[in-house]
Amino acid sequence: MQHMVKPVCILCLQCSLLYGVHLAAAVAAAGDGNGGDQFAYSGFAGVKDLTLDGTAMVTPDGLLELTNGKPQVKGHAFHPTPLRFEESSSPEGGEKKAAVRSFSASFVFGIVTASPGVGGHGIALVITPTKDLSSGLASTYLGFLNRSSNGDNRNHIFAVELDTIQSPEFSDIDDNHVGIDINSLVSSNASDAGYYDDNTGEFKSLTLVSGKAMQVWVDYDDDATQIDVRLAPVGIKKPMKPLVSTRSNLSTVITDEAYVGFSASIGTMTSQHYVLGWSFGVGTQAPAIDMDKLPKLPGRRSKKSYPPKTMVIALPIVSVVLVIVVAAGVFLLIKRKFQRYVELREDWELEFGAHRLSYKDLLQATERFKNKNLLGIGGFGRVYKGVLPTSSSEVAVKRVSHDSRQGIKEFVAEVASIGRLRHRNLVQLLGYCRLKEELLLVYDYMPNGSLDKYLYSHDDKPTLNWAQRFQIIKGIASGLLYLHEEWEQIVIHRDIKPSNVLLDNDMNGRLGDFGLARLYNRDTELQTTVVAGTFGYMAPELALTGKASPLTDVFAFGAFLLEVTSGRRPVEQDIEGHRLLLTDWVFENCSKEQILAVIDPRLNGNINISEASLVLKLGLLCSHPMSNVRPTMRQVVQYLNGDMPLPEMSPMRFTFSLSALMQNQGFDSSLKSLGTISNLSIGR
């Protein structure tokens, strides 16, 4: 009995404590009367009626968490009901819009990161006609505007931004500023974060990304049509001198009824954005926030989890049970694990001895496949960075799972022969190691990663200039020519795409992963998924017959050329979910002599027109649905080097749209049936 009662009591206590917190918060928020002209939240515990979307949530501690530290996210939080901003004595039936009344807002926020001073995007207090900001973009757009709406007077958005990245496109002054935004992310006025000391008048700098709570005051005076914004660390009273001001009659900006809330976003650099307390008043001062009731910001070390208190009690009990279970399990596991990680060596492997690496060395090289050494998850398995203990050279170790019973002998023979391939545009395979269910392939390490990262990086990462792109294109063509024609056997790559092109120290392109697709092509079950995984690079005849040839590689290379030049993927979906084929789009523009329209806008027009136009036309020729029209890789290299002129592309040759032709060949139907599978596949 004793044992039964005790835990129940503790839980009860827990509950009543939690309720206590809820009640306090509810009382604090009750300032929001029927008039809806003012409200105050001193912490958000138990506040249920905020309108939240994206990553925004209220934590059990009562913090309003707008973003969670994941890259490329946004979160919005709104007071549920709109506030009336217009003058109450609004002229009846008048055409003239009523004037917006004075208002005042105050909030306490905190931006937390793993390392202070280093963080991404920011928070904005927003006043908008709608609670639906779903069309706002993350990152630089702070979650409330987008490329087309930025700067548009019809937005009717007023915002005060706390921005922690300098975006030159919005003329940001630095990466730590407070700005007043009227319908635009180009601030009407902005200032480096800080405050003017009331006693000395001295400016004191503050770091927004500090993990410390700070308070912001926003005041609009309808007589002076002036907006004043102030900032100070929590505990310092509202400074007399504003940090930043601007003059604007907000009557033309804020709608008669408008919603007030927060928008926050993250780009590639991450932070967690929190609001601790918030008050607002229209036609009156914002009510005071009760600083004693505010929740605590999470510290740096306790990264981002809020273990409920019940867990603290349950933990010891759970751990004891766990220890017993684990002890029992370990016995069985060890037995199995040893079997699984036992290196397999058989007599037939002796002839490949030179390429055989020991599992022990690879474990040491990758620090037992530690997550921090994970370079990525590719089409065939995880790839880890490592340093070989024998030669201290940097390597990439790929773990490919396999079924030991099937075709492994042939595969190892192939790996060994691949190991003899040597070309400066191929990623060198150094060796392999074989376990029961896994094959470890060891390659040269490529410090600059894969090409797709440069083509599709979202904001801050520099893209490649045209000269670099052209050099990569020429390199890959030469590597492919070597595989097709210059080695003792014909090697078909089968998986040409930017994520399989790696960049070495000098930004030369090198093909990786060759021959691997073949392993799986033997295995009928996996065949379709792998083929579909690289869908968009797949020649029609390959989709129909499943038979790869040098010309199916040429087709994929054509898609690759268009992709590198246009910065678009070979198959994209429009808003209505229709598939758009890059070849169609390029062909259409090329036939209208609008080559420039398809060049990657990130190049800002800095291209060599004749090279770019050659590459695009060659891309179309290589991706021709009829294989006999495609050039060989030898011809491709000659065209690219200017040793041979590209055959004139008479419109007759492309009289019909490529996708129409594909449809005639039955490609479209096979494409549809593959569609569902492609979602499962590993892709990019």
Ligand SMILES: *[C@@H]1O[C@H](CO)[C@@H](O)[C@H](O)[C@H]1NC(C)=O
């Ligand atoms: C601001 O604009 C409104 C509406 O156009 C107008 O009624 C009001 O007088 C203006 N305020 C000032 C101070 O000019």
Ligand SMILES: *[C@@H]1O[C@H](CO)[C@@H](O)[C@H](O)[C@H]1NC(C)=O
């Ligand atoms: C940008 O935002 C505006 C206003 O919210 C919206 O109408 C428009 O569709 C958005 N544009 C894009 C490309 O999302």
Ligand SMILES: *[C@@H]1O[C@H](CO)[C@@H](O)[C@H](O)[C@H]1NC(C)=O
């Ligand atoms: C910007 O704000 C500062 C600080 O309040 C103020 O001195 C300055 O006049 C403002 N500039 C404009 C253009 O409003």
